[in-house]
Amino acid sequence: MLVLEPLHKGDRQLHILTVTVFCGLGILLAGLWYVQVLSRKRFQEEQVAQSLRTVRLPAVRGRILDRSGEALAENRPSYNVSLYVEELSKQFKAAYQGLLSAETNRVWQTFRRKLTREERAQVGRWARYYVVSNIVYRLGLLLEHPVQLEPAEFHRHYEERLALPLPVLQNLNSNQVARLQELTGMPPGLDLDIQPMRVYQFGATAAHVLGYLRKDETSREGEEAFYNYRLPDYEGVIGVEGYFDAQLRGRAGAKSVLVNSLGYRQSESIWAPPEAGRCVVLTIDVHLQQAVEKALAGVENQTGLPARGAAVVLDASNGDILALASIPAYNPGDFIPSISRSQMAQLNDEYMRPLINRATQERYPPGSIFKIVTALAALEAGILNPEELLQNPGHIQVGNRTIKDTAPPGDYDFKRALKLSSNTYFIHYGLKAGLSRILQMGRKFHLGEPWQLPTFQNDGGIFPTTESIRRQASRGDLWTDGDTANLCIGQGAIAVNPLQMAVMTAAVANGGRVYWPRLVQRIEPMEPDSNEQITHFPHRLYDELGVAEHHLRLLRDAMLADVEDSDGTGRRAAVPGLRICGKTGTAEIKKGQQVVDKVTWFVSFAPYEQPRYVVVVMVESGVSGGHTCAPVAGQIYRALLSRLYLKT
Template identity: 30%
Template sequence: MKRSPRDSLETTRKMTRRGLILGGAQAGFMGLLALRMRHLQVEEADKFRLLAEENRIKVSLIPPSRGQIFDRNGRIVAENAPSYRITMVREDAGDVEAVIGRLMKLIELDPDEMARALDELNTLRGDTQVTVADRVSREAMSRVAVNAPALPGVTPEVGLSRHYPLGSDLAHVVGYVGPVSDYDLSKIDNPDQLLLTPRFQIGKIGLEAKHEEDLRGKAGIKQVEVNAAGREMRELDREEGRAGQDFQITVDHMLQNYVQARLGQESAAAVVIDCESGDLLAIASAPSFDPNLFVRGISTTDYRALTENQFRPLATKSVQGLYPPGSTFKMVAALAGLEAGIITPLDTHYCGGYTEVAGHRFHCWKRAGHGHVNLASSLRESCDVYYYNLALEVGIEKISAMAMRLGIGQKFDIPMSAVATGRAPTKAWKQKSFGKDWVIGDSVNASIGQGFVLASPLQLAVMSARIATGRALVPRLVKSIDGVEQPSGAGESLGLNENHLRHVRKAMFDVSNNRRGTAYGSRITAAGMQMAGKTGTSQVRNITAAERRAGVRSNRDLPWERRDHALFVDFAPYDNPKVAVAVVVEHGGGGSTTAAPIARDITLQALYGEDPPLSAYPAKDRARIAAQQKRLRQARPASDRDGNGRA
């Protein structure tokens, strides 16, 4: 059939339109190809050149700089020191043993450290950076860098490692860091990738552990061009992390150093609190240890020496140790009776050396007794019988409530390890703990700080400070974080009757300043500096009736672990309290003979801020104190002494 001219024209138009569409599509496709080729050949040229040359881009974390820690005067107590190390990545090294063999010809490798590194290289992911040599010299670093082409996967690095310039002085307070362990990781649900880096250090105890995340900061990321030989060619990109926060603690390192030196090798603890702010000016446990030993992993020998020491240098006795407070608890019982209106300061009891309660004889420390005693003389001479009778009248519930009010049985929120709660026992507590009823003998024992009552040196210092000020003072260890001042621990009023507090304070003053006081031999003689205190001696063994008849054995005739604990608490100056102090000497014997002299010396050092004048001591002690001051000055860091050896 012959087509009409009109149909032919329409067909031609359709063909032309389709041809244009198809041609446009082809042109567009070619244009896209051209743009893609330009992108690959021009804009991505460097990347493909790296691939063509068998180079690659390595992405790695940038460990943040750990926050530093300073004392209250700005003295650094935890810093970051440069550390040179050699690392290896298994997938880059290829033949690991061959590379290590070549590395051993260049630098000396510790066999134990090398064994650990090989284990990590074999078990961790192939792209993990493993430290094969730590704390190497600059010369060793240079030799490795020069021979990099022969050491694929090996990288010399400069990092930062924790250092504690004051050594053992603040070990229990600041704590230490150490390599992340499997146990550490097991306690974290979603660990930061930084923690998976071999040998990365985190806080293990003390402030370092309690504020780990704040001190650690946040890691950065960098991209580095690495050639086929493993040499880093250039840094392509870097995203900075965030440095850890700096901490300033309330402790005065000079006072802390003195306290540690004064405690010496005793198994003991001492706490000094600022009565205005609650700042912990010193918080020491003895003996101490060098935290630098733990930073890169302590040796078996060093660790065994610490754990096998019967004086337990690793224990933070100042906050972790719990002790029967002994006669230092008598102020608690006295205030409980006064506040309840059950006793008055003038009420007397007769002490004939013992009292009988429910058919059991409770003895006073003074076998012959004290005669008639009132509140003031009972504290001054530490009569036990007065408090036995007080407990019968007041009852354990009121005594325990006052103990809590004064800080015993409270767990204070300070960033130290194993802070203990202590114990202010009640009838309900005994029933819950032992399934037994409270008996009257329990109250009698508790009235003199024995039996179920337990307190830490920190709690005893808080108790003394609260009696001195009448405020619910709270201990503070962190002064500022990155320059931001932390809340004061000054506290509000305890709501106690001021007249009752005055009677107790005056009795404590007589303990140290009246000739009949149990701490008169450790008094402060400087005008305006006198302290108010209380001795305490807590038993750690039962004394049988037979031993009492034959004569109680003295502490010096007993094995060390069976001797009484020695305690002393005080505040000073009496008229305007500035510091409160607590000292506990484990198995030290008598509080008046062992703990009181130490506490007096620490109190004076805190008040003067330096070695006090000899006139502050009783004349009979001055020659001994002069020799002691000279000896203790030598224990201070050289940087804290002038050319004459004085601070």
């Protein structure tokens, strides 16, 4: 052998090298034997004990923007302090040994017995909570803000969600974040992390349009169905947040967390990143919306009652909704992360009902604003000469019933009858035109049908049909001239909402075109430079009245007189330099023969020369349409002027 031969010749260096090589090989073989034979069982147990936990990762929710791009609902970073429990295993062990020794001695001295397995486990639970509670207490001292961690909350997290960090303090303010960042060393196990949080920077503004969220961590169609853990996520319940929840919510991602036999996190990897939601752009102007809500809230100063009402501002030329207000409202941010019981009790108040969108999903008698429909039915029937005078004795007799007139006795032509809102005049010509013509005209305005806004808050109201009248008669309740008289003045078997009245008024203003009210302009990707497709919602001409233009002109002229003439019921809506056309209404709510409440209205459009914007105001328990609603409309027109929608 070439190697051994020099050894026999006494080569000392080569001898040492050879011995070293053989010793190294021996150590290596010994190590392999230790790993493969002696430690085989331990490694097998660790491999079995290690397992993967899958975690659902919610996507960033898309924003909701007004027509000019201002965010009504968006996500802002929420700074939270979380506790990574796996980093405290040494502290847990030390605390456990100390508490176990003390408890063992106590039980032996008191009961002369050893601790049971359950008692040892309980000592372990309290040892862990002792360590964590001290860390949380130190955090409170550092922030100068008391921080509490309930034992049940910690134990539940340790037993069910150990692989995830434990939220300790959420939504820190800027001062608290600065304090933590200035620390040279954070208490053990604590870390500052950032999560997106849904915020509504304008508070309760447009609350019913936006809707609200609730916690929901379930998988959506196309997602993995099974996860070990799910991070907090939300779903839209109502409003735009609810209707477009799938688009706003995006697509959840997923990660895998490797945990050891104790459940502590070892490592993690994201294998499906979340896909952010898309943005919804509305037709609403948020600053106009604020002005409308402020004007509505001001009626409390006049009535002395909490304000309850709604207002709609509509573009008569295309159906765009510029403002859709309902009061009282709520703050959608109160539902993040969850709403308290006391707040929910206020929202369920049976009198105020702030969760109800009074603009689209409630039913109200229209009162005298329905005389617009009655007038068009009579004009189209050819039985109403607008110049002809009708004597009003202050009441009208229909069968055995005397219906009082709120307008003073005297002679009335069409314009005077509309601006003073004479019941006698419109009942007379309504009965003369006949029920079928009134019903036909109402159907042209699509009364009784809901305008399906993407909010889940729609109601079609009540409007009689030939079939419903036939069914009523089959039950022995015959339709009479008295019922028709009620309908002529917006009472009885009819109920509407402010949005329906806005669409009706817009059709009168624009020459007979019935536009579908549009609330959403488009849905677009979160990132402007994205190649994702933009979904547009174009304007939609739904129907045409098919009435003579000169009849609409007569009606517009009479509505102008209602605001501009000194004796018009709508004169309190007047704005200098702006020609506003309007009609007031005051509907009575009766129990038996007693009037228990009123619903007051004002429907209008401007400018008279080139009608563009419709303003409809409804107030519950108002004094009258002229006293309560017309001044609110005037304030809204001033806001339209200030927003440069209108020019004097």
